Amino acid sequence: MKSFKKHTLFYPLFWATLLLVGCASDQSGKQSHTEFCLAKLDGAEELYKNGKYGRAQEKLEEILSLCAGTGAMEKAQFMLAESYFNLELWIEARGEYGSFILNFPGSPFIETAEFRKAISSFNMEYKSSRDDANTTVAMKDFERYRSNYPESPLLDSVNYYYGLLVERMAEKEFQTARLYYRMDKPQASVIYLKEFLDVYKQSKRRKEAFLIIIKSYTELDQFDMARNYVEMAKAEIDADDKDTPKEIAKVEEKIASAEKDFEKRIKKDAEKKRIQKEESELTK
Numbered sequence: 001m002k003s004f005k006k007h008t009l010f011y012p013l014f015w016a017t018l019l020l021v022g023c024a025s026d027q028s029g030k031q032s033h034t035e036f037c038l039a040k041l042d043g044a045e046e047l048y049k050n051g052k053y054g055r056a057q058e059k060l061e062e063i064l065s066l067c068a069g070t071g072a073m074e075k076a077q078f079m080l081a082e083s084y085f086n087l088e089l090w091i092e093a094r095g096e097y098g099s100f101i102l103n104f105p106g107s108p109f110i111e112t113a114e115f116r117k118a119i120s121s122f123n124m125e126y127k128s129s130r131d132d133a134n135t136t137v138a139m140k141d142f143e144r145y146r147s148n149y150p151e152s153p154l155l156d157s158v159n160y161y162y163g164l165l166v167e168r169m170a171e172k173e174f175q176t177a178r179l180y181y182r183m184d185k186p187q188a189s190v191i192y193l194k195e196f197l198d199v200y201k202q203s204k205r206r207k208e209a210f211l212i213i214i215k216s217y218t219e220l221d222q223f224d225m226a227r228n229y230v231e232m233a234k235a236e237i238d239a240d241d242k243d244t245p246k247e248i249a250k251v252e253e254k255i256a257s258a259e260k261d262f263e264k265r266i267k268k269d270a271e272k273k274r275i276q277k278e279e280s281e282l283t284k
Contacts, residue, residue, distance in 0.1 A: 037067035041076060053083040074104050078113065085116055094120035094141075115154055118142045122161050126168065135168045163202075170200035174209060186216035197232075206236065207244055214251045223259045230255070 031039075044059035056079070063076040081096035097117035101110060121138035142162045146155065177192035193213040197206065210233035217226035230252060237244050 033067075034070045034072075037063055037070040037072040040067070041072045044076065044079065048079055048083060051086075053087050057083050074100075074107055077103060078107070078109055081113065081116070085120060088123070090120045090123040090125075093117075094124070111149055111152065114141075114145050114148065115152075115158070118145050118158070119161070122165065132169060132172055135165050139165050166200070167203060170196065170203040170205060173200070174203070174205040177209070178212060181212050181216060186219045189213070189216045190220070207233070210236075211247060211251060214255070218251070218255050218258050221258070221262050223255055223262075226251075226255050 040059055040063050044056045044063065047053075047056035047059065060076045060080040060083070063072050064080070067073060067076070077096065077100045081093055081100055084090075084093035084096055094117050097113045097120065100107070100113045101117065104110065107113070118138060118141035121134065121141045124134045124138070126132075126134050139162065142158050142165070145152075146158055146162075149155075152158070173192055173196045177189045177196060180186075180188040180192065190213060193209050193216070196203070196209050197213070200206070203209075210229055214226050214229045214233070217223070217229065230248060233244070233248055237248075
């Protein structure tokens with residue numbers, strides 16, 4: 001799995017504005033609740049800048065629990081999400097970015113949060129043999145980002161990651177189809193591969209998928225369908241691809257040989273039935 005990691009760029013003017021909110025002490029000279037929270041935020045930020053993300057998280061969690069209405073919440077929530085992101089704790093990072101997006105929709109960092117939420121989803125654990133729920137979640141996160149920020153300079157990156165997610169889905173479908181073929185269930189393999197070839201036009205597995213579906217139809221004695229997919233495969237061969245034409249030529253030979261064997265079986269079965277019929281009439 002590729003991991004996307006980028007250290008946070010702080011925005012001094014924005015944070016300075018937050019720190020100016022509610023900084024006055026009461027008349028007795030004691031530290032106000034706002035000052036207490038902002039001091040904790042300063043301490044958390046110092047730990048964060050030094051890469052001590054775990055220790056920073058403790059202070060940030062405390063701020064989020066105690067400091068509503070003090071001007072410290074927005075920065076604390078974003079910094080907490082960033083700390084999980086930098087630690088590559090993707091599930092936690094996605095959850096914290098989600099909370100930030102929900103609670104601070106007008107923040108100047110909302111676009112950054114949405115992008116990194118999607119990246120966190122992309123990096124969550126994935127295995128092609130398991131449920132593809134995490135892939136679906138990541139795809140929805142990137143789709144939401146593209147919808148909300150159609151002019152974003154990050155769209156090239158979004159499209160890149162989205163393409164990798166589509167290939168994950170394609171790989172899962174292909175592996176299922178290939179498993180059925182290896183289990184001598186060509187009919188089931190055909191069902192999966194037909195949809196695979198219709199849906200995943202850019203998949204790196206298309207060549208293999210064509211070869212398997214051709215072999216499957218041949219084993220099912222559906223030679224016309226096998227030849228139809230041979231022609232489709234030929235139409236997609238790149239000019240620089242020297243191996244695929246040779247492989248297709250081999251499967252064409254197998255189709256022709258299998259068809260001859262099929263015709264022989266048909267004739268043999270027909271002859272057997274004729275003899276059985278004649279014998280049955282003689283015994284009447």
